[in-house]
Amino acid sequence: MPTRILPAVGDADAVRSLITLLSQLPDAEPLPPLGDSTQLVDTLARLAADSVDELPEVVIVHERIGPVPALELVREVALRFPAVGVILVTTDASPGLFSAAMDSGARGLVTLPLGYEDLAHRVQAVAQWSVGVRRHLGHGGDVFTGAGGTVVTVCGAKGGVGTTLTAVQLALAAQASGRPTALVDMDLQTGDVASYLDVQFRRSVVDLAAISDISPRVLADAVFRHDTGLALLLAPGEGERGEEVTDRAARQILSALRSRYEVVVVDCGAQLGGAGAAAVEMADTALLVTTPDVVAVRGAKRAVRMWDRLQIRKAEETTLVVNRHSRGTEIQPALIQKITGTALAATTVPAHFKELQAAVDAGRIHALDPKGTVRQALWALAGELGLVKAPETAVVRRGTRARGGDRGAVGFRRRRE
Structure with missing residues (x-):
């Protein structure tokens, strides 16, 4: 099952770099990137109104997103759309930020500059978590967690x-x-x-x-x-x-x-x-x-x-x-x-x-x-x-x-x- 990935990135250069890497991931389906926090929340709300199945498995939030700060946006997405796994992309690799991101509801953190192996591993893990949550919640019927049946x-x-x-x-x-x-x-x-x-x-x-x-x-x-x-x-x-x-x-x-x-x-x-x-x-x-x-x-x-x-x-x-x-x-x-x-x-x-x-x-x-x-x-x-x-x-x-x-x-x- 292709993993749908929705990037929310406010920086043009970061968008190009991220999309290039995402397009190389196996079984990945990158969605058109969104430029601010309002677009992201509105898009997720519209998709969720149709069905939880329509939501992307993974949302990637860049640290430069706005107008809502990245950690606040992570918290809002995690609370309103619990079946979506959020990954925070940041230059700060300190234990303090990692702890704050996890407390906000992020399922993963990837540091800049982006590397293929790190991003691929984190996306795969978060996607599997997302599909498992949907099965537990009773959404999506017989969704299979894995590369395919x-x-x-x-x-x-x-x-x-x-x-x-x-x-x-x-x-x-x-x-x-x-x-x-x-x-x-x-x-x-x-x-x-x-x-x-x-x-x-x-x-x-x-x-x-x-x-x-x-x-x-x-x-x-x-x-x-x-x-x-x-x-x-x-x-x-x-x-x-x-x-x-x-x-x-x-x-x-x-x-x-x-x-x-x-x-x-x-x-x-x-x-x-x-x-x-x-x-x-x-x-x-x-x-x-x-x-x-x-x-x-x-x-x-x-x-x-x-x-x-x-x-x-x-x-x-x-x-x-x-x-x-x-x-x-x-x-x-x-x-x-x-x-x-x-x-x-x-x-x-x-x-x-x-x-x-x-x-x-x-x-x-x-x-x-x-x-x-x-x-x-x-x-x-x-x-x-x-x-x-x-x-x-x-x-x-x-x-x-x-x-x-x-x-x-x-x-x-x-x-x-």
Whole structure:
């Protein structure tokens, strides 16, 4: 999530120096500087009237600001806008001024002349504090404190291999462990997450496709909040409208979700268009679900080779998940891994459709029996992938029939660019 930084500086030379450094900070969004204390307070009041989410995370107050003295201005901002972190920029590095600044409500102090490392460290710390305060106050929904949430894409080797079931259960496991989670149906023509979870909806991912700047409020309007706590961004009811979601739109949508949720699970289906390809490319973990039969394995091999040719993702960066596995199956996971050249999830999902049929028919896939082997395996997979918090990971792994045992089998997580 970009850190919005609002400078309040009365000195022209200081403005240029500060803006130059702020523009070099990673994930920083410097706002137009304000020249006096009145402008600053009025601007913050106007933004707060709309929503606390509209306020910048960080305000930088220069010692030469006026007409209100810097420390008085810091105190006023801290009292009126407690979710905003204030940094004071000053030439005085004495313990007395530092103490006075902290007493006034400043969250940090940076001395002149400005240095990149000092400024970057202080901005990052204050931004994290600000986001944490907003969560504590109940503002901003599921704001995630950190560089960004984890994006996991789930694709199918072909239709009917259990892609949606896998995506839904991974998301449910993450949410149940206490991690704010969004589930996105990026199977734009034939996606059916809504039917699996028995929800009626008006808005879909298409409603965000034409918006270049997806604000927290706009995102919240498009998301459906499920009874389980999951945030759902669903595929359009009219499949032909899926073409409106371009690869660029998909990147913007997922970036917005990543800034708001700790975990974002994306159901890409079996037919990968531009939007799905963009999702797979930017994902931290890309799963490819297959069943242990010749047709599905061939489909998995074709998908992996296509992704490599189109430079979407390399085979070794993709994690293969084997669904409907049994010991009597002729094609075993190790052979599928050798054929596809992918990484292999240690957790396999057993072939027990009877456990699923009633829940699927009723549109209540979220109500699977916790003691069922399919549900246990999928939640164990969530633990293997690091999608659940540590205490929950220990619980769900009890039912796992792990193969290999080391985390090296988990798909390679690509570093975000």
